[in-house]
Amino acid sequence: MRRLQIALILAGTAALGACSSTPERPIEELETARAIVAQVESSPRAGVAAENISNARKSLGTANQLMESGGKLEDIRYQSLVATRNAQIANEKILLAQAKDELAQAEGERQKVLLQARNREVEAARMRAQSLEDELKDLQAQKTERGLVLTLGDVLFDTGKSSLKPGAYATIDRLARALNENPARQVQIEGHTDSTGSTDFNQTLSENRASSVQAALMQRGVSGGQISAMGKGEGFPIASNDTAAGRQQNRRVELIFTENQAGTTTPSMSRQ
Amino acid sequence: MDKSLVITGGALLLVALSGCGGVSEMTRQQVARSETAVQQAQGAIGNSEAGAVELQQAKERFAQAQQAVEKKDEQQAQRLAVMAELDAQLAVAKSQSAGARKAADELLASIRTLREEAERNSSR
Numbered sequence: 001m002r003r004l005q006i007a008l009i010l011a012g013t014a015a016l017g018a019c020s021s022t023p024e025r026p027i028e029e030l031e032t033a034r035a036i037v038a039q040v041e042s043s044p045r046a047g048v049a050a051e052n053i054s055n056a057r058k059s060l061g062t063a064n065q066l067m068e069s070g071g072k073l074e075d076i077r078y079q080s081l082v083a084t085r086n087a088q089i090a091n092e093k094i095l096l097a098q099a100k101d102e103l104a105q106a107e108g109e110r111q112k113v114l115l116q117a118r119n120r121e122v123e124a125a126r127m128r129a130q131s132l133e134d135e136l137k138d139l140q141a142q143k144t145e146r147g148l149v150l151t152l153g154d155v156l157f158d159t160g161k162s163s164l165k166p167g168a169y170a171t172i173d174r175l176a177r178a179l180n181e182n183p184a185r186q187v188q189i190e191g192h193t194d195s196t197g198s199t200d201f202n203q204t205l206s207e208n209r210a211s212s213v214q215a216a217l218m219q220r221g222v223s224g225g226q227i228s229a230m231g232k233g234e235g236f237p238i239a240s241n242d243t244a245a246g247r248q249q250n251r252r253v254e255l256i257f258t259e260n261q262a263g264t265t266t267p268s269m270s271r272q
Numbered sequence: 273m274d275k276s277l278v279i280t281g282g283a284l285l286l287v288a289l290s291g292c293g294g295v296s297e298m299t300r301q302q303v304a305r306s307e308t309a310v311q312q313a314q315g316a317i318g319n320s321e322a323g324a325v326e327l328q329q330a331k332e333r334f335a336q337a338q339q340a341v342e343k344k345d346e347q348q349a350q351r352l353a354v355m356a357e358l359d360a361q362l363a364v365a366k367s368q369s370a371g372a373r374k375a376a377d378e379l380l381a382s383i384r385t386l387r388e389e390a391e392r393n394s395s396r
Contacts, residue, residue: 110379
C-alpha cells in the first residue's frame, strides 16, 4: 500500500508534462488507477465516499476507452491521474470514517472501564467494612441498640489498676487493624466498675481503664478522632454486685462501635 | 497566500487585457476553484505533517495552471487546475483522517492506562 502511494505521488508529479507517444507497453498511471479504484470500490465503507468513487470510475472508464481506441498517451495519463486522486480521496474518507467509529467505540469502552473501577472501589470499601464486622463478630461483640458492643473483661486488667495485661494485646491489635482500615468507624470506650470501694475511686478507675484502652489503640495508629473514652463508674452494672461472679462481670470496659458517616444514624449517641 | 493572490490577480488581469484571445470562462472558473481549494487546504492543514506533500503539489500545479492561462494553453490550464483542486482535497482528507486516527489511538492508550491502574489498585 505504501509503495503504491509513493508510486502514485511520483507518477502524479511526472505525468502532466509528459510528451505523448504511442503506448507500446502498459501505462503505469493507468495500471495504478485500475488497482486503487478497484481497492476502494471493494471497501465495505465505500458509501462514505460515493461521489469520489463515482468520479474515479468515470475517469477510469474514459482512460480505458482512450486506451482501447488508441487515444493520446497524455490524455490517458491525465484521466488515470484524476481517477487515482479521486480514489485516494475516497480512501482517506473511508479511513476517517473507520477512525471515527473506533473513537465512538473506545469512548463507550472508556466509560465501561471507569465504571468498573468505581465498582471495584465500592466493593473494596465494602470488604474492608466487612472485615471489621467479621473481627467484631469473632471477638463476640454483642449487637445492641447502641451499636456493636465488645466487652473487655476484668481479667484483662491488673486488679484495682488501669494497666492492660499482655493478654489483651491480641484483641487490641485486631481492633486497631480493623479500625485503621475503616476510618469512618467510631469507637466509644466506656469504663465500668463494681460497687466495691468508694464511688470516687470507682469513677477514677473506670476513667483510667477506658483511657488506657484508648491509648493502646492510638499507639497502634488509630486516629484520635475515631475514639472517645469515658469513665462511667459503678452506676451501670450488668449483673448483681452481691456475688463475686456478678461483680467480676460488672468490672469491664465496653467498646461501642458506631458508623460516623453522613446519613447513618448512630443509636448510641441518643443514649448519652 | 497574498503572493498567490497577486499572481492570480495578475494572471486574470493579463487574461482580461488579452481579450478574446484568452482561455475560456469555464477554465478561468476552474482555476479560481483550484485556488480556493488550495487556500482552504492551507487553512485546514496548517503545519501538520499529514497532507503536507499533497498541499505542496497542489500549490505547484496551481502555479503551473496560472502560467498555462498566461500562455493561453486552454487544455493545460484546465487540467492542471483540476489536478490542483484534487491535490488540495486529498491534502485535507489526509489531515482529517490522520487527526481522527491520532485521537482514536490516544483514547485507546488512555483506556489501557486506566485498565492497568485498576489492576494495580485491585491487586494491592
